Amino acid sequence: MSLHGAYDTNNIFAKILRGDIPSVKVWEDDHVLAFMDVFPQSEGHILIIAKQSQARNLLEIAPELLARVTAALQRTAKAVEKALKPEGLSILQFNGEAGGQTVFHLHFHIVPRWADREMKGHGHAPMADTATLQALADRIAAELD
Ligand code: 5GP
Numbered sequence: 001m002s003l004h005g006a007y008d009t010n011n012i013f014a015k016i017l018r019g020d021i022p023s024v025k026v027w028e029d030d031h032v033l034a035f036m037d038v039f040p041q042s043e044g045h046i047l048i049i050a051k052q053s054q055a056r057n058l059l060e061i062a063p064e065l066l067a068r069v070t071a072a073l074q075r076t077a078k079a080v081e082k083a084l085k086p087e088g089l090s091i092l093q094f095n096g097e098a099g100g101q102t103v104f105h106l107h108f109h110i111v112p113r114w115a116d117r118e119m120k121g122h123g124h125a126p127m128a129d130t131a132t133l134q135a136l137a138d139r140i141a142a143e144l145d
Pocket of ligand 1: 012023024035036037038039040093100101102103104123
């Protein structure tokens with residue numbers, strides 16, 4: 001997938017937004033959804049997406065929706081910091097297949113980091129079980145301002 005082309009309404013995140021496949025939600029409002037990455041690169045890996053946008057990447061999203069997504073990103077990152085006490089936070093965002101993107105609905109990653117824990121490779125992490133992800137989501141959601 002290049003940076004240009006049509007939005008696939010059957011991409012995984014579109015299916016999650018429609019409720020066609022399950023996800024472990026951290027929080028949502030009318031505009032954004034924060035949910036646990038099912039192949040977490042570290043404990044507490046979260047994805048933030050816009051609900052009402054068919055932007056595939058950063059180049060395509062309307063600036064006002066991007067502002068909502070980045071505000072949600074910061075709000076969620078603050079809750080992650082309070083809940084999990086990471087030593088760092090990697091905020092990742094990939095555009096186009098050549099840029100490392102694998103799901104073509106614009107999203108931001110929050111990957112908590114600890115100096116003594118290795119971050120798993122993007123696209124190479126094992127699947128987490130739902131109960132573990134739900135427990136993390138609950139802890140993080142409890143710290144949202
Ligand atoms: P990208 O490579 O496009 O930046 O990131 C896509 C992310 O979606 C990856 O980190 C991958 O682990 C995650 N992912 C892929 N399939 C699913 C899924 O079915 N559910 C959830 N929650 N995350 C997924």
